[in-house]
Amino acid sequence: MWKNFFKIAFRNLLKHKLHTGINLVGLTLGLGVSILIFFFVQFELSFDNFHADSDRIFRVQSHEMVDGEMVESFSSPMIVEATFREEFTQIESITNINNGQAQAILPDDSRETQGFNMVHPDFLDIFSFDLIQGDRSTQLQDKYSIVITESVAEKYFGGEAPIGKSIQLKMAEEFIDYQVTGVMADIPANSSLKFEILMPITNMDFFSDPEGMTSWYSVWGSNVVKLQSEDQVQSIHESMNAIMKRALGDQYVEGEFYFTLVPISEMHFSEGRGNGSLETTKASLLWILAGIALLVLLIACINFTTMAIGRSTTRAKEVGVRKTMGANFSQLTFQFLTEAFLIVLFALILGVALAELLVPTFNQLFQKEMDLVYGPVQILILIGLVVFITALAGAYPAFFLSSLRPIKVLKGNLSIHFGKQGLRKGLVAFQFFISFLLVTTTLIMLNQMNTIRNYDLGFTKDEVIVVEVPDFPSTSFITSLKESFKKAEVYRQALASRSEVAAAGITIATYGDDAFWDVAYPQEDGTAFNFKVNFIAGDYLETLGLELIEGRNLNPSAGADSSAFIINQTFAEAFGWDDPTGEIIPSSRFDPHSIVGVIKDFHHASLYQPVEPLLIAKTPDAVFSGISNLMINSSTNPKVVVRSNGVPINELRNLLESEWSEVFPGEAFDFKFLNEEVERQYQSDDRLGKMVLIAACIAILIASMGLFAMVALSIAGRTKEIGIRKVLGASSWSISWMFNREFLMITIAGVIVGLPLSLYVMRDWISQFAVRAWPSWVSFGLLALGGILFTALIVSSQSFRATKMNPVKTLKDE
Structure with missing residues (x-):
């Protein structure tokens, strides 16, 4: 008996090659992506659990x-x-x-x-x-x-x-x-x-x-x-x-x-402070990816179910004949589930192969070193996927069709209006809804990340190179910082004298390196004023193109302006200073000092964070005298920032390295591009956006195949109606519109539900940025119009072909 179940299942699958192929391709794509994501989620959840206690x-x-x-x-x-x-x-x-x-x-x-x-x-x-x-x-x-x-x-x-x-x-x-x-x-x-x-x-x-x-x-x-x-x-x-x-x-x-x-x-x-060099992952990323995997799988399962519904009349007659010959409900149910199981099993094998092919790309995208290891947990995941999809995709034919009464089926007066129309339309609409949800989400993410990449940070990041100089060994980090600055100044001057270099400065912090010091000082009302601090030397402002809007720059000469500060606009606004130059920070704790200049606000940290009050000084002594809290989050080694004069990068690198060997003989040389450091701040969300884009493309592909199959089934079931309409004088356009109207309404329903939900879903994600930009309504409108036109193209291409058939051939058996 078991052998016959599988034999009949194979025959049915081979008989309907188009539907089998569409189901197989859709499930393979869905399983390939979901296996990769589920294994990745399981890998991330396994972190640190190998410790015995x-x-x-x-x-x-x-x-x-x-x-x-x-x-x-x-x-x-x-x-x-x-x-x-x-x-x-x-x-x-x-x-x-x-x-x-x-x-x-x-x-x-x-x-x-x-x-x-x-x-x-x-x-x-x-x-x-x-x-x-x-x-x-x-x-x-x-x-x-x-x-x-x-x-x-x-x-x-x-x-x-x-x-x-x-x-x-x-x-x-x-x-x-x-x-x-x-x-x-x-x-x-x-x-x-x-x-x-x-x-x-x-x-x-x-x-x-x-x-x-x-x-x-x-x-x-x-x-x-x-x-x-x-x-x-x-x-x-x-x-x-x-x-x-x-x-x-x-x-x-x-x-x-x-x-x-x-x-x-x-x-x-953990996403809080003090993680240092730990490898961490946002938990929200895992749930988003798992949700994407489930949605892609769901679309593939909907394809399977909607095509089963489309073929319900043919399968209903099969059920009637087999019940008349003595088959019972459980036998028919198992027969349909066997067909679903075989398709899912073949799709799983192909999906695993696809996942293996995608592993290098996935690792490169998320900067991981994951291998697909098939241990007990992974095997259980695969078995769970097979059982879940078999039950979900095979539920309709297995339980609904197996329960039909043979007398109604064979008399030809069977009506399964809900199955053939309501459920089918609902599933197709849901498929379009998921696809549009993913596409709209992708649009929002790509628009936001494009805004971030093109946003004016307030400083020059292109053609700027950052070279971290060696730390001066000392148990006093103030001594270490001062001595390292002296050595860095020798290197900076050597570079600044060369024509290949437009400007060179020294800083302890650059964009996104979390090296700006977090400090606070007690105010008279008992509260603490928190601000960022950076120490600089040389042509720091000129190198980064920072705009001085009031006052003057710090004197680069040694010993000069040791108690002078430059602040940003946000710092000045916090104290309500109309003319900050000449002002002093209102606290008796600070040594004598003066504010000599104000620079235009620039983003010293990623655009996840707003601009904070910033103070720039040449030495830490004047700052240390007044603060009550200090937090140093990363290396305090000075960094020499160099802006190129337009020379080729290899030529500039050779210059940097040759001067390095003169000032720091025997020390390892390394450098970074500032624009690459800027881009690195958003890698996590950029990768997520790419993953959603890939998922959206796969969802559209699977949904397109499902739409193609459903239109074909709908036309195949109404060929005689098309012939009669043509005989009575209906035009090809009117017949095509008859089919388009049905599927376009389904598409529009998916768009209407998907658009507001995508805005709601993405609200929390986009709120993490200090700089936010939603796509325009024109973009959303064009996206919706594109989806509607895409549906019309698929439906029209098949319906027009059906109208070209000779009505004599479709009506001759009547």
């Missing part, structure tokens, strides 16, 4: 009241580690994690910047990274010992055994030998925490003085704890205030500075 691992999150607003960050003071270890008996292990980088000497005696993480020995007890060489219990004990990954071992030692060998890192003014005591397997692709070298936290004395490492208001890296039990989180939170009061003493204010524990399972999807 992940349910007991938590990140420390700080909460600090700033200007009446609670600021949360995963960056926390180093003293948290010692304090928590002593105060909380519930903690089994705890480590601080600090990122660093230094020049390293490669086997060929060249140098490059090498990143590393400074951690406590507990790091290896907390995380389950695979140590393949060395004793886990003895690692990270000696200050000058390191644990490296397999890739790093290959880079520095080739095929030689790395244990006992050394890597030279420039941690101070001289290179220091760090001995390899352990080798880890390369970090799994689904780890949010990525690193190449681990070294003991005692190396922090190269980067901070003792005061900075023991201050509650000096933030270095992050802290991670492993509890004895996951149920102990609440008890830690309840005793936090008492411990903070004991630690801060007179500075303690209840509810204004404390810490909480956040599960590591949320680390990959």
Whole structure:
């Protein structure tokens, strides 16, 4: 019996090759895209769950009241580690994690910047990274010992055994030998925490003085704890205030500075401050992609169902005959489900092949390293898709047609008006609705991203190159900053003297690098005024084309304007200054200073954020005297910004590198284009827009095939009516309009519902931008008109062909 079910199913599928082919292509496209997306979502959800005790691992999150607003960050003071270890008996292990980088000497005696993480020995007890060489219990004990990954071992030692060998890192003014005591397997692709070298936290004395490492208001890296039990989180939170009061003493204010524990399972999807170099993903992106996959699958399933409805009369007679011959309801139901299962199974095989072909493109689009691995979870996903689509796409023929009464079918007076008309039209309209929803969403996203790309940021980004200079080793980062500026100035002057360079300046922050300092100072009313700070030298304003609208520029000469500030318009407006030049910031805490110039507002951060008050100075001394809060989010290394004089990029690069070797001999040279850094800020949403565009194209293709098949079925069922109308004098245009009217009404219904819903759906997405631009109503109108004309083209092409048939042939059997 089972053999006959499959044999009959094969025969039916081969008999109706057009419908089978359309279903197969539609489901293959839908499954190929959805498999790729579902596997990607599953891959993202698997991040960090390979740690053996992940349910007991938590990140420390700080909460600090700033200007009446609670600021949360995963960056926390180093003293948290010692304090928590002593105060909380519930903690089994705890480590601080600090990122660093230094020049390293490669086997060929060249140098490059090498990143590393400074951690406590507990790091290896907390995380389950695979140590393949060395004793886990003895690692990270000696200050000058390191644990490296397999890739790093290959880079520095080739095929030689790395244990006992050394890597030279420039941690101070001289290179220091760090001995390899352990080798880890390369970090799994689904780890949010990525690193190449681990070294003991005692190396922090190269980067901070003792005061900075023991201050509650000096933030270095992050802290991670492993509890004895996951149920102990609440008890830690309840005793936090008492411990903070004991630690801060007179500075303690209840509810204004404390810490909480956040599960590591949320680390990959955290969007707050202090994530550092963690690999994170927006959770909303996953649900959007999953929704796209479901919509594309749904369109393919609708194709299957609508064509089953279109063929209902033929299949109804088949059901009548088979029931008369003794077939029961369950046999017929299983027969129809078998046909659906075979199509879905073949489509799944082709869909998996298509997904494999699309993996490289998908990885390039989303900057991932995902492989399609067919483990138990992935197999369950595939089985689930087969069962879901078989049930969804085969439900109508399996249950509706199998229940028909044979006497009505064979007498020819069967009426399945709802099945043939209402449900079919409803499904086709829903298909158009989904397609138009995706297309309209794509239009909104592309319009917004095009607005962002073409928006005037207030500075020159083209032909500007950014070169980060080496950090001057010092436990005082102020000393480090000043000395690095002096060295950068030598390099800047060497470049500025060349005709290939239009202008060159020095800055600690550039667009989108999150290096502008967040500072605040207390005002007389007790509130805090928050603003951004940048330190510059040379021709910074000229290089970036910043417009000075009042006053003058800072004097580039050494020692001049050491207490002078330049502010932006937003800063001046915050204080209501009509003529800011000559004004001083109203606080007795600031050393004597003066505001000498005002620049036109420019976007120092991405367009997700509004323009904030900005202060520009030459040295940090005058600023430090007056502020009460300071947050440094990234590297403070000076950067030399260079604007080309129109020379070819290779020629300019050679110049930059040759002057570099003179000023920084032996140091690794690297540079970035400022316009590329600008574009990088929007990569996530740009990629999402491209994915929605691809989904929209696939949806349109599948819907077009479905429309083509439905029109063909509709015409095939009304060939005699067409013949009679022609005999009675109807024109080809009137007959074509008869078919067009039906399908155009369905298209218009889909457009009417899809347009307002797409605006509603995209409202939250577009609200994340400080600069927003909706497409014009003309664009929406043209898009709707295009959809209507597309439907008319498909329907007219087939209906006109049907009117050319000889009515004698269509009516002769009457």
